[in-house]
Amino acid sequence: MEAACGAALQLSTLITGSQPNVALEPLNQRGRKEYMTRRGDFRLKSVCTRQRRFAFGLLSHSCNHSHVLESENSYASFDEDWLLKNKAQEVTSYLNGRSIFLVGMMGSGKTTVGRILSEALGYSFTDSDRSVELAMGGTSVSQIFEQCGEGFFRDHESEALRILSLVPRQIVSTGGGAVVRPINWKYMRQGITVFLDVPLDALARRIAAVGTDSRPLLNFDAGDAYTKAFVGLFTLTKKRSEAYADADVTVSLLDIATNLRLEDVSDITPTVIAIEVLTQIEKFLGGKSGGALRLYP
Numbered sequence: 001m002e003a004a005c006g007a008a009l010q011l012s013t014l015i016t017g018s019q020p021n022v023a024l025e026p027l028n029q030r031g032r033k034e035y036m037t038r039r040g041d042f043r044l045k046s047v048c049t050r051q052r053r054f055a056f057g058l059l060s061h062s063c064n065h066s067h068v069l070e071s072e073n074s075y076a077s078f079d080e081d082w083l084l085k086n087k088a089q090e091v092t093s094y095l096n097g098r099s100i101f102l103v104g105m106m107g108s109g110k111t112t113v114g115r116i117l118s119e120a121l122g123y124s125f126t127d128s129d130r131s132v133e134l135a136m137g138g139t140s141v142s143q144i145f146e147q148c149g150e151g152f153f154r155d156h157e158s159e160a161l162r163i164l165s166l167v168p169r170q171i172v173s174t175g176g177g178a179v180v181r182p183i184n185w186k187y188m189r190q191g192i193t194v195f196l197d198v199p200l201d202a203l204a205r206r207i208a209a210v211g212t213d214s215r216p217l218l219n220f221d222a223g224d225a226y227t228k229a230f231v232g233l234f235t236l237t238k239k240r241s242e243a244y245a246d247a248d249v250t251v252s253l254l255d256i257a258t259n260l261r262l263e264d265v266s267d268i269t270p271t272v273i274a275i276e277v278l279t280q281i282e283k284f285l286g287g288k289s290g291g292a293l294r295l296y297p
Contacts, residue, residue, distance in 0.1 A: 080271045087278045088120035094285040099123070099170040099191035100277075103179050103247055105205040105240070107197040107232060109270060110173040118171040127173045131160040143176075158183055165190040176236070179243035192284070194277055195247035199254055200237065202265045204230035212216040249280045 065096060097125035100117065102110040107220075111127060118125035129141050136144060144153045158181055161225065164172050165187035178184050185193075244250075253265040256276060 028192075050052075080269065080275070084116070084120050084271055084275050084278075087275055087282075088117075091278045091282045091285075094282055095121070095192070097168040099165070099168060099172060099173045100281070101174055101188040101191050101193045103174050103188075103193055103198060103244060104176065104196035104236065105198065105203055106176040107203045108198045109273065110196055112270045113196065113273050113277065114171045114173040116270055117277060119136075120274065120278075121171070123169045123171050124167075125171045125173070126164060128157060128160050128164065128178060129173075129175045131164065132156045132182060135160065138154075141185075155183060161187040177240070179240055179246070185246065192249065192281055193247040194249045194251060194281065195244045196273070197250055197252045197254070199245070199265060200233050202232060202253070203233050205266070207233075249277070249284050251276050251280055 002219060073157075100123070104110055104115050114127075115125050117123070132144070132153065139155065144156075154177070158174055158176060161172075161174070161178065161184050164170065170191075172188075174184075174188070178188075204226050206231040251273065253268055253273065255261075256268055256272065257265045260268070
């Protein structure tokens with residue numbers, strides 16, 4: 001581990017974070033376009049800078065350093081993917097082949113983060129909704145709800161989770177409502193359960209961007225896409241919040257954004273979320289002792 005930490009620190013480069021000198025009043029349309037592009041690039045770089053600082057804080061915690069260089073104008077630059085792979089190697093021994101079940105509301109990023117985790121850990125990836133669809137001959141979840149009702153779907157969801165719980169070394173993305181049935185927790189407890197906690201506004205914006213047609217619990221007759229999504233999600237959250245709290249690990253995107261000083265949780269990369277999932281799992285399994293994780297926004 002010391003060698004890995006040393007290698008990471010050798011890769012670190014101190015870079016000035018000041019804004020490039022850009023003309024404030026472009027002389028023509030072309031200049032204006034270039035200015036706007038460069039301004040957008042700077043904002044993106046600023047977001048990336050904060051996420052690198054976040055990741056560097058995770059690395060310093062993993063390496064048990066007593067301090068790291070802190071400066072408003074400097075940050076340690078290195079590859080997030082490298083850190084994810086390094087963290088996955090650390091957590092593997094603690095997992096001992098146990099599967100990871102990702103729970104959370106629809107649109108919380110379970111599939112995206114799950115695929116990243118599966119690749120980092122060398123696990124297979126499975127979507128429980130997709131397992132139900134395959135068992136039903138390819139019929140979509142929305143069609144199952146419409147033709148057979150929610151109860152019918154939940155029965156088959158429980159059966160899918162029972163089967164998946166028997167298979168080790170999997171990342172399982174569960175349906176948003178999988179937590180409402182106690183029997184499902186019995187199956188998911190065969191592995192580690194992780195709740196991806198995303199603010200409702202961010203969820204509503206994500207779902208509204210692609211429409212609610214494929215979300216049977218949000219597909220109301222009236223209202224614009226965002227309003228339908230937000231109202232539906234608010235209602236579902238009241239029913240499920242206590243169940244989500246039963247997860248072994250909670251990863252709050254709001255907390256990550258606060259530490260990164262980001263105004264929008266959508267600016268957090270899936271890789272950073274995956275790193276935080278592994279970090280929290282490691283803490284849950286007793287891999288780390290001591291105080292709270294230090295982050296460097």
